[in-house]
Amino acid sequence: MSLFPIIGAVQNYAWGKFGSSSAVAQFAHDNDPSVVIDESQPYAELWMGTHPKAPAVLSQDKAKKLSDVISSDPVKYLGKSVVEKFHSKTELPFLFKVLSINKVLSIQAHPDKSLGAQLHADDPQHYPDSNHKPEMAVALTDFEAFCGFKPLDEIDQLLQKIPEFKEIVGSDLAAKFHESAAERKSLLRSVFAAVMTTPEESISNYAAKLVERTHKQPELFGPVLADLIQRLNVQFPGDVGLFCGCLMLNHCNLKSGEAMFLQAKEPHAYISGDIMECMAASDNVIRAGFTPKFKDVKILVSSLTYSTDPVEDQKQKPAAFPRGSGDAEFALYDPPIDEFSVLQIKFKKAGSASIKGIHGPSIVIVTGGSGEISIQGQKGLKASTGGIFFVGAETEVALKTEGEFTLYRAFCEA
Numbered sequence: 001m002s003l004f005p006i007i008g009a010v011q012n013y014a015w016g017k018f019g020s021s022s023a024v025a026q027f028a029h030d031n032d033p034s035v036v037i038d039e040s041q042p043y044a045e046l047w048m049g050t051h052p053k054a055p056a057v058l059s060q061d062k063a064k065k066l067s068d069v070i071s072s073d074p075v076k077y078l079g080k081s082v083v084e085k086f087h088s089k090t091e092l093p094f095l096f097k098v099l100s101i102n103k104v105l106s107i108q109a110h111p112d113k114s115l116g117a118q119l120h121a122d123d124p125q126h127y128p129d130s131n132h133k134p135e136m137a138v139a140l141t142d143f144e145a146f147c148g149f150k151p152l153d154e155i156d157q158l159l160q161k162i163p164e165f166k167e168i169v170g171s172d173l174a175a176k177f178h179e180s181a182a183e184r185k186s187l188l189r190s191v192f193a194a195v196m197t198t199p200e201e202s203i204s205n206y207a208a209k210l211v212e213r214t215h216k217q218p219e220l221f222g223p224v225l226a227d228l229i230q231r232l233n234v235q236f237p238g239d240v241g242l243f244c245g246c247l248m249l250n251h252c253n254l255k256s257g258e259a260m261f262l263q264a265k266e267p268h269a270y271i272s273g274d275i276m277e278c279m280a281a282s283d284n285v286i287r288a289g290f291t292p293k294f295k296d297v298k299i300l301v302s303s304l305t306y307s308t309d310p311v312e313d314q315k316q317k318p319a320a321f322p323r324g325s326g327d328a329e330f331a332l333y334d335p336p337i338d339e340f341s342v343l344q345i346k347f348k349k350a351g352s353a354s355i356k357g358i359h360g361p362s363i364v365i366v367t368g369g370s371g372e373i374s375i376q377g378q379k380g381l382k383a384s385t386g387g388i389f390f391v392g393a394e395t396e397v398a399l400k401t402e403g404e405f406t407l408y409r410a411f412c413e414a
């Protein structure tokens, strides 16, 4: 059994919220007071894991990485079954993050395992590991995102009534897409490719006309989409994301506590809000819009699944967690992959709770209130907002609090 405090690593990507307005900055500072928040800097992501790009370190010894401790006794920390299943004696199978989003992230998708291995071999600079990156977002605040392609008939309606969209795609393909509902699925890739391969200058000209049309003929878009196009055009003027994102991807809104799961090769882009995010341990991002970073349009167009599930089907519904007991509420977000699940633990008033041993490693972060966390029967560690802890395999955890206390626990068990 093992439980000890760790310190996560901050990523200052340009789309993050600035300074103290960012939950990432607040948590990072609360967990390590030596972190000085620079109000002029964006604080986008707080990484909590062993990924070599930004590894977590021990609170008691910042020169020691979490992976150093794990490698000292992999079976104790990861659990025998996880070591055997994921074949690593130093790494966690998942990467846990807090994201605090001020501007839209890139229109992106992530590779599956075979594509991840190929991309890393061909272009290690842009694809830092060979892993797949399925991921799940759990909303801490109201959260807005693009997730997956819109239903085909919705894309068809926009294609027929928005002249700029039809001109980019071309009238022949637009007509074919309209005439045959049965062929739409196979034509979706051609429509997406036509948008993504239109020269930037031409896209920029069409985008200016599109934005003007949202002001002159908002009824063509509906109020939500017209506003979204105008809002994102301010962030990324004339960007292809206004077409491939706003007109082709599902626009979804999650309330705090709602979650969505994104399988590899599904197009998405987070737009606003604060979330917990958990993923297989990878940083492989294939980008194509709304970003100053490296874009890999050819790989993105050729690798997507082109599935068109409605937003409701992509939400990850919380389930009961019978291994938790006491005065807390437990909600388990358990997507259909092996690398991770996320447990929300919520105390609405003073009390205590306990969680039976999990057959693998966990990372716990306190996102609200304060209390104590301990190995069952041992002395408690103070746990307040921003506090992050590693919990080794088979560790019975005890929690107690004098008031409200909210924690998220990412774990893997095999």
Ligand SMILES: NNC(=O)[C@@H](O)[C@H](O)[C@H](O)COP(=O)(O)O
Pocket: 013, 045, 105, 106, 108, 135, 268, 270, 277, 279, 285, 287, 291, 293
């Ligand atoms: N969907 N979310 C993710 O995949 C995050 O884990 C990634 O780290 C971000 O997408 C990276 O975004 P940029 O490439 O900086 O636009």
Ligand SMILES: [Zn+2]
Pocket: 108, 109, 110, 135, 268
């Ligand atoms: Zn992503």
